[in-house]
Amino acid sequence: MPLVALPDVGGPAQPLLSVRGLQKHFPLRAGFLGRSAGAVQAVDDVTFAIRKGETLGIVGESGCGKSTTSRLIMALMEPTAGEILFDGQPIGHGGLTLKEYRRQVQMVFQDSYSSLNPRLTVGESIAFAPKVHGLDTRRAIARAHELLTAVGLNPTQFARRYPHELSGGQRQRVNIARALALQPRLLILDEPVSALDKSVEAQVLNLLVDLKAQFGLTYLFISHDLNVVQYVSDRVLVMYLGRVAEIGPVDAIYGAAAHPYTMALLDSRPSMDPGNRRKVPPLTGDPPNPVNPPSGCRFRTRCTAAEPICAATVPPLAPAGQDHAAACLMVLPGSGHSRAPAIAA
Amino acid sequence: MTDKLVEVHDLHVRFVSRDATVRAVNGVDFDLMPRETLCILGESGSGKSVTLRALMRLNPPRRTVMSGTVRVGGHDVLAASPRQLADIRGGVVSMIFQEPATALDPVFTIGQQIRETILRHEPIGRAAADRRAQELLEIVQIPSARRRLDSYPHELSGGLRQRAMIAIALSCRPKLLLADEPTTALDATVQIQILLLLRQLQQDMGMGVIFVTHDLGVAGEVADRIAVMYAGRFVEVGPVASLMRAPLHPYAQGLLGATVHAGARGTRLTTIPGAPPNLEHLPQGCAFAPRCAWVEDACLSAVPALRSPAPGQAARCVRVPDTLQDAA
Numbered sequence: 001m002p003l004v005a006l007p008d009v010g011g012p013a014q015p016l017l018s019v020r021g022l023q024k025h026f027p028l029r030a031g032f033l034g035r036s037a038g039a040v041q042a043v044d045d046v047t048f049a050i051r052k053g054e055t056l057g058i059v060g061e062s063g064c065g066k067s068t069t070s071r072l073i074m075a076l077m078e079p080t081a082g083e084i085l086f087d088g089q090p091i092g093h094g095g096l097t098l099k100e101y102r103r104q105v106q107m108v109f110q111d112s113y114s115s116l117n118p119r120l121t122v123g124e125s126i127a128f129a130p131k132v133h134g135l136d137t138r139r140a141i142a143r144a145h146e147l148l149t150a151v152g153l154n155p156t157q158f159a160r161r162y163p164h165e166l167s168g169g170q171r172q173r174v175n176i177a178r179a180l181a182l183q184p185r186l187l188i189l190d191e192p193v194s195a196l197d198k199s200v201e202a203q204v205l206n207l208l209v210d211l212k213a214q215f216g217l218t219y220l221f222i223s224h225d226l227n228v229v230q231y232v233s234d235r236v237l238v239m240y241l242g243r244v245a246e247i248g249p250v251d252a253i254y255g256a257a258a259h260p261y262t263m264a265l266l267d268s269r270p271s272m273d274p275g276n277r278r279k280v281p282p283l284t285g286d287p288p289n290p291v292n293p294p295s296g297c298r299f300r301t302r303c304t305a306a307e308p309i310c311a312a313t314v315p316p317l318a319p320a321g322q323d324h325a326a327a328c329l330m331v332l333p334g335s336g337h338s339r340a341p342a343i344a345a
Numbered sequence: 346m347t348d349k350l351v352e353v354h355d356l357h358v359r360f361v362s363r364d365a366t367v368r369a370v371n372g373v374d375f376d377l378m379p380r381e382t383l384c385i386l387g388e389s390g391s392g393k394s395v396t397l398r399a400l401m402r403l404n405p406p407r408r409t410v411m412s413g414t415v416r417v418g419g420h421d422v423l424a425a426s427p428r429q430l431a432d433i434r435g436g437v438v439s440m441i442f443q444e445p446a447t448a449l450d451p452v453f454t455i456g457q458q459i460r461e462t463i464l465r466h467e468p469i470g471r472a473a474a475d476r477r478a479q480e481l482l483e484i485v486q487i488p489s490a491r492r493r494l495d496s497y498p499h500e501l502s503g504g505l506r507q508r509a510m511i512a513i514a515l516s517c518r519p520k521l522l523l524a525d526e527p528t529t530a531l532d533a534t535v536q537i538q539i540l541l542l543l544r545q546l547q548q549d550m551g552m553g554v555i556f557v558t559h560d561l562g563v564a565g566e567v568a569d570r571i572a573v574m575y576a577g578r579f580v581e582v583g584p585v586a587s588l589m590r591a592p593l594h595p596y597a598q599g600l601l602g603a604t605v606h607a608g609a610r611g612t613r614l615t616t617i618p619g620a621p622p623n624l625e626h627l628p629q630g631c632a633f634a635p636r637c638a639w640v641e642d643a644c645l646s647a648v649p650a651l652r653s654p655a656p657g658q659a660a661r662c663v664r665v666p667d668t669l670q671d672a673a
Contacts, residue, residue, distance in 0.1 A: 061532035062503075167620050197388035198559065202603035202614035209613075224533065227605040231614075254607070268537040270562030272606060274585040277566055281538040285488075286502035 003135060003143075005183045006104055008052070010088040015049035016186055016218050017073065017105075022046040022082035024068050028291065040290050042068040044242040046082070047317075050186065055212070055219040057233030057250070059226055059265070061287050065242040066222045070190045073220070074107050086186075103133060106179035110191035112171035116163040122174045123148070123159030129181050147177035150214070151207060169200035173207065180215065188220045193228060205232060226269055230254050235323075238262045241290055241298040244317060248324030258320035259328045261299045297329065309336045348419070350521055350553040351377035351400065356413035358395050358404060358577075365625045369395040371577035372413075372648075379520065382547060382554040384564035384585070386600075387574035390621055393557045396574070397523050400555070401434055418520050436466045439514040443526040445506035449498040455482070455509045456494030459516050466517045481512040486542060504535040508542070515546065522547070524556045528563060540566050561604050565589055570657070573597045576622050576632035578648070583658040593660040596633045631661070639664055 023044055030037035043065040050056045058066045072079050075091060075098060086104065089095040096104075109115040116125055126147055127140035135143065145155035151173040163171055172192060179187055189208070193201040205228065212219060223229050229236060236253040238246040238261065246259040257263045264282040271278055283302050288294060297315050300306040310329060317325040318332040329337035333344065358370035370392045377383055387393040398404045400415060402422055415422040418437045425433060442448040450458060459478040460471065469477075475494070482490035485508040498506055507527060514522060524543065528536040544567050547554050558564055564571050564585065571588045573581040573596065581594040592598045602615035619636040622628060628635070630645040637644070643663045652667035653659040 061534065169620070198561075198600060199388065199603045199617040200620075202605070202616040205605065206614055206616060225605075226533065227607060227609075230607060231605045231609050250610070265533060268533040270537070270540075270560070270566045272562050272565055272589070274565050274568070274589060278537060278541060281534070281541050283534045284538065286504040286535055287532065 003130060003133060003183055006185065008087070012052055014052070014088050015085075016052045016087055017050040017220075018085045019049070019069075019073065020047050020083050020085075022069065022072060022084070023080045024065075024072055024077065025080045038291055041242050041293055042290060043072065043079075044293075046239075046242075046244055048237055048244065048247060050218060050220055051235075053216065053218055054234040055221055055232050057229035057236045058220065058222045058239060059224065059229050059236060060239035060245075061224060061265075063241070063287055063290050064239040065290075066239050067190055068242075069239070070107065070188050070220065070222055074105065074188060075101065099133075103182045104184050105186045105188065106182065106184040107188040107190065108172070108175050108179050108192045110194050112168055112175055112195065113163060115175055116171060116178075118163055121160050121162055122166070122177075123155070125163075125174065126178045126181050129178070133182060143181060144177070147180055148174075150180070150211065151177045152203075153177075167200075168196055169204060172196065172204055176204075176207070176211070180211065183215070184217075186218045186220065188222070190222045191224070192221075194223065194225065201228075208232065226265060238265065241287060241293050243298055244327060245299065246320070246324075246326040246328075247317070248321065248326075252321055252324045256321065256324075258324065258326035258331050259299075260303050260305055260330075262326075264302075297327070305330060305337075305339065307337055348379075349376045349416075350379045350381070350418060351375070351555070352414070352416040353396075353400070354414045356396065356399060356415060357411065358392070358399055359410045360404075360408050361410055362408060367624045368627055369577055369624060370399065371627065373574075373577070373579055375572060375579065375582065377521070377553050377555065379553055380547075380551050382544075382556060382567055382569045384556045384558060384568035384571045385574055386558060386561060386564050386571055388559055388600075388621065390624065391574040392577035392624075393574045394525050395577075397440070397525055397555060397557050400521075400523060401438055401440060402430060403440070432466070435462050435519070436517050437519055438521040438523060439517070439519045440523040440525065441507075441510050441514045441527045443529050445503070445510045445530075446498065448510055449506065449513075451498055454495050454497055455501070455512075458509075459494075459513050462513055462516045477516070478512075481516055482509070484515070484546070485509070485512045487512070503531055504538065507531060507535075507539055511539075511543070511546070515550065518550065519552065521553045521555070524554060526558055527556075529558070529560070536563075537566075543567060561589065561601065573600070576627060577624065578632065578661060579651075580633065580662070581660040582651075583660075587655075587658060593654065593658065593665045594633075594662050595637045595639055595664075597660070599636075631663075 024042045025039035027039045028037045060066045071077050084091055091101050123144045126144035130140040130143050148155040153173055193204050221232050233250045236250050240261050245261045267282040294301050296311040296313050300310040315327045315329045317327050320326045320331050329335035330339045333341045353375050356370055356373040360367040385393045420433050456478050460474045463474040479490050487493050487508050528539050556567055568585040571585050572579045575596050581597045592601055599617040617636055622632050631649050634640045634644040649661045649663045651659040651661055652665045654666045654668050
């Protein structure tokens with residue numbers, strides 16, 4: 001029985017994936033008796049939706065929770081709180097089973113080598129999941145060959161090779177082919193080009209753009225590279241220390257950022273113009289430790305516009321434009337911050 | 346005209362093992378003036394880090410075969426005895442690495458590691474060395490420097506660790522600082538801090554700097570000159586502005602086109618087809634020829650010589666006009 005693409009359930013207006021109040025705390029144990037010594041608040045009250053057919057980019061620095069978010073969505077770990085709906089249906093609890101869910105959501109990781117089984121040929125790796133899902137061996141291998149062609153690798157040349165016989169870019173193509181093997185609707189790409197050289201990075205980005213159109217995919221694209229995220233995304237989510245700092249259309253985020261962290265992140269990019277170099281770093285210091293994050297707004301310890309109110313109030317996401325929201329008291333009308341807009345009458 | 350700080354002539358580095366010989370660096374020539382910053386730009390396997398390490402002879406001695414000349418601050422590095430080499434390292438030239446967590450010794454405090462370097466090179470007492478260590482941490486802008494002297498590397502964040510490594514490298518006021526991708530492992534907001542710090546220290550201390558990176562943007566922030574490296578050769582050298590605006594060599598042009606930049610959205614990225622050559626079996630001619638859209642017969646027979654269309658600019662490509670042959 002061949003695999004068939006799974007149907008759209010809720011129609012185009014229903015988000016493909018919604019995440020509500022997602023939270024993941026890793027408890028820390030101290031001492032001989034393993035008493036609780038606080039928790040790493042890796043993801044804290046994160047809410048967003050991925051629309052059908054779009055690419056949502058997530059940017060942020062190390063420790064901001066972007067990879068934990070992707071692993072929670074992939075159901076590779078249990079959230080501390082919050083829920084995930086796929087096309088309107090919950091995962092488990094009488095909704096989609098994990099096996100059904102994983103057919104529709106697949107992931108590509110940063111490290112192309114450690115995410116492939118070194119003892120399987122790339123053809124076997126790609127054919128593995130279709131076999132688990134009921135395809136007979138002959139059909140699964142034919143499918144693997146189709147996919148290798150789709151990602152630009154000649155199957156007669158590559159299907160029998162082992163991962164160590166491929167370059168980094170070729171291995172990442174194999175990972176992408178494997179992720180596509182079950183005809184998923186959502187692809188989670190966690191730093192897929194970060195380990196690649198520039199010339200190869202461009203090849204893989206072009207491939208991802210092509211595959212999205214060819215297979216009608218939706219992408220969640222996670223990266224620390226602002227230029228890459230701008231290139232591939234329709235909307236962008238900026239995370240800082242486990243929380244959403246800002247979310248909006250790519251042009252709004254890059255052209256009219258509302259959160260001071262987003263502005264600093266954008267100003268931290270090299271200028272690409274030797275005649276007009278950066279003079280002053282936009283931020284000082286490193287991101288704080290997520291074990292004991294600052295009270296109130298987590299960015300306040302590095303923010304030049306911070307006021308006492310920022311330590312007392314957790315800023316909610318407030319509208320900052322069309323389809324654009326930022327978690328900053330300077331955006332929230334009547335928040336008590338001196339730069340906040342007045343409440344409209 | 347002042348004396349050159351670094352002179353490298355016809356440098357070859359090969360790694361020899363029982364199974365194969367890898368030709369990592371295949372004839373590199375360059376000079377560096379005092380107070381100048383040169384960026385070596387290249388992809389993984391291009392030989393950029395091996396070239397940098399050759400300047401301090403840090404490549405594994407048993408497997409490495411080097412030829413050519415390397416002079417740093419008047420010292421002949423390739424001919425130096427182990428004792429002379431130990432004087433040169435740290436005293437004349439020092440290096441900072443990509444990953445401060447592995448480059449620092451985990452069982453000694455930052456203060457001990459700085460003091461060790463100072464006491465090895467200078468005839469001063471421990472108390473003076475300690476004072477100097479604290480000064481150094483202040484120079485690299487580590488907050489509450491006095492307290493941080495007693496910190497172990499694991500107690501510091503990534504950005505602070507990289508600052509501590511810079512402090513160790515600068516502890517004996519070297520004339521030349523070698524930086525091997527020092528910001529690649531850092532977050533964006535920290536990377537720019539470290540780049541600006543290095544640029545300022547270079548000016549304050551009057552050092553020459555050779556900076557290896559794969560990131561054109563990083564090179565644009567710090568370099569006076571850029572050398573683009575491919576398959577163990579400098580394929581293009583030029584002032585930072587002209588190289589970033591109008592590179593001469595097809596590989597450098599491809600690299601510039603493949604770099605994702607603001608404004609690329611909606612357009613197709615230009616790519617360089619294929620992959621870099623195997624350094625065990627280099628082609629006889631131009632190593633980039635198999636990937637080059639402009640390849641002609643002359644490219645395949647011999648490695649193209651450096652051709653220079655304007656002062657300070659040169660590329661190893663037969664298509665580049667050589668108007669300054671006599672001057673070069």
